[in-house]
Amino acid sequence: MRSGSPGNSVVVLLSGGLDSTTLLSIFKTRGYTIFPISFEYGQTHSRELKSVEDLCSYYGLKGKRVKVEIPESTSSLTGNAEIMARSLEEVGSGIPNTFVPSRNAIFLALAASYAFSIGADRIAIGVNSVDYSGYPDCRPEFISRMEETVNLALGKHNAIRIEAPLQYLSKGEIISVGKTNNAPYELTWSCYRGDQVSCGKCDSCLLRLRGFMDAGLQDPLEYREFPDFYLEWIKRG
Amino acid sequence: MRSGSPGNSVVVLLSGGLDSTTLLSIFKTRGYTIFPISFEYGQTHSRELKSVEDLCSYYGLKGKRVKVEIPESTSSLTGNAEIMARSLEEVGSGIPNTFVPSRNAIFLALAASYAFSIGADRIAIGVNSVDYSGYPDCRPEFISRMEETVNLALGKHNAIRIEAPLQYLSKGEIISVGKTNNAPYELTWSCYRGDQVSCGKCDSCLLRLRGFMDAGLQDPLEYREFPDFYLEWIKRG
Numbered sequence: 285m286r287s288g289s290p291g292n293s294v295v296v297l298l299s300g301g302l303d304s305t306t307l308l309s310i311f312k313t314r315g316y317t318i319f320p321i322s323f324e325y326g327q328t329h330s331r332e333l334k335s336v337e338d339l340c341s342y343y344g345l346k347g348k349r350v351k352v353e354i355p356e357s358t359s360s361l362t363g364n365a366e367i368m369a370r371s372l373e374e375v376g377s378g379i380p381n382t383f384v385p386s387r388n389a390i391f392l393a394l395a396a397s398y399a400f401s402i403g404a405d406r407i408a409i410g411v412n413s414v415d416y417s418g419y420p421d422c423r424p425e426f427i428s429r430m431e432e433t434v435n436l437a438l439g440k441h442n443a444i445r446i447e448a449p450l451q452y453l454s455k456g457e458i459i460s461v462g463k464t465n466n467a468p469y470e471l472t473w474s475c476y477r478g479d480q481v482s483c484g485k486c487d488s489c490l491l492r493l494r495g496f497m498d499a500g501l502q503d504p505l506e507y508r509e510f511p512d513f514y515l516e517w518i519k520r521g
Numbered sequence: 522m523r524s525g526s527p528g529n530s531v532v533v534l535l536s537g538g539l540d541s542t543t544l545l546s547i548f549k550t551r552g553y554t555i556f557p558i559s560f561e562y563g564q565t566h567s568r569e570l571k572s573v574e575d576l577c578s579y580y581g582l583k584g585k586r587v588k589v590e591i592p593e594s595t596s597s598l599t600g601n602a603e604i605m606a607r608s609l610e611e612v613g614s615g616i617p618n619t620f621v622p623s624r625n626a627i628f629l630a631l632a633a634s635y636a637f638s639i640g641a642d643r644i645a646i647g648v649n650s651v652d653y654s655g656y657p658d659c660r661p662e663f664i665s666r667m668e669e670t671v672n673l674a675l676g677k678h679n680a681i682r683i684e685a686p687l688q689y690l691s692k693g694e695i696i697s698v699g700k701t702n703n704a705p706y707e708l709t710w711s712c713y714r715g716d717q718v719s720c721g722k723c724d725s726c727l728l729r730l731r732g733f734m735d736a737g738l739q740d741p742l743e744y745r746e747f748p749d750f751y752l753e754w755i756k757r758g
Contacts, residue, residue, distance in 0.1 A: 352590065356634075356635055356639055385637040386674045389633065389674040390630040394591075394592060396623045397593075397623040398593055400623065419676075420675060421674040433666045433667050433670045436660070436663040437663055438623055438657060439658075
C-alpha cells in the first residue's frame, strides 16, 4: 500500500498533547495528506491515547496506533517511579525521571518504517528545545542526526525528511500558532498523571498552564488545582 | 536496576541465526557479561525465537524479549508477500522483498534504551556487509551514524558503543570464527520460512549453506532439500 502522494504527505507523530496537536493544525492548514501515528508503549498516562482518537475524529483522519515495549524503562512515565512535583523554576534543569531512554529514536525509527511503507516523504515531530522538559532527544542535533540515520537505514538519500517546525518556539508561541490554525486544544491531554482531570502539579501541567498564560489564553481543560502563578494571572484578569 | 558493570557488559542483539550466535560466542569467549535482546515483531519465521531460547539456555543467560509492531510493513518476513526463491547469484543484487524498512534502526534504538536502563555500555549487532542480503541497514555507514544518534538521544557523549565485529567478514569467515569459539550452530535457525525443517531455497538458507561450504564444514541442521552447489560439494567429499 503506497497511499501517500509524494511531496504532499506527512506522517505526524501524535501524542494527543499540545505540541503534536499544534503540528497537526499546521499541516492541516497547509493542505497536506496526514497520516497520524501514535504509540502505545506502556505509558501510565494512556489517557492521551483517548485524545489521539478524539483528534483523529475531529480532523477526519485515520490514525495508526503502534504497540511497542520499552525494555526495562526506569521512567516514571511507564509506571516505574513516582511522578515528581517540582516548581516551574526546577522544570528544565537536568533530565527528569519522566525520561524514557531513547524514546524519540524508537518512535522516529518506527515512523520512518511507516512512512517508507505508505510512500510518505516526510515525518513531523512536535519537539521543541525552548520550554522543553530537559529531554536530550528533543534537541535539534538529535533530530538532524536521526534524519540522516533513517535515510541510511532505508537506503535512500534524503528520501524522508524529519520536520520539527516547533523546534525554536516557546510553549506560549506554540499555543499562539495553534490558535491561529484553530487547533482544538479542548481535546488535548498533557498531564503525566493519567486521571480524569489534569493534576496541575506535574512538569507537563506547569509548562502547559504557563504556555497558555504567556499566549494570553485560558486553558480549556479542567484541573484538580491550579498552580499559584496561574491563579494570580487569572485574578489579575 | 543497573546490573551491568561498566566496560564489561554488552547487550547482544540475538536473532537465533548464525551471525548473532557467532557474536554471542565472541563476547562469551572474551568474558563479557551478556544481556541478549530479541524482538518479536510479527516475523513469519518465529521459529527463530525458539532458537533464541535454546541459545540463552545453552549459555546460561537471561534473555530479554521485546514486542514491537512494525507498522504497515510490506515485507515477506512479516507475512505480507511471498518469500522469493532466487539463485545464489541473484542474492545480494538489490533490496529483496524480505526488507523490513528501518528494522535495524528500530532494534538498535530499543537496544540503546535497554542498555541505558541496565547500565551496559555497549551493544553488539551481527550485521555484515560482505555476504549480506542487500539490506541498507547492515552497512557500516548506517551503524556508525546510528551510534551517534543514540548517544545524542540519551544525552551522553560516546556513552554507548555499537559494535559490529562481523562487519567485514564473509559468511564462511563468520562460521570459522564461531567454530573457534565453539558456537552451538545446531541450535540456530536461519530459514525465512518458519517450518520445522529448513527449506534450502530461500536467500537465507542459500547464504548459510554457502557459508558452511566455504568454511569447509557441514551444516548440522536438517533441510527439506539441498541446493545443487551444496550437494555437489558434499559428493566431492
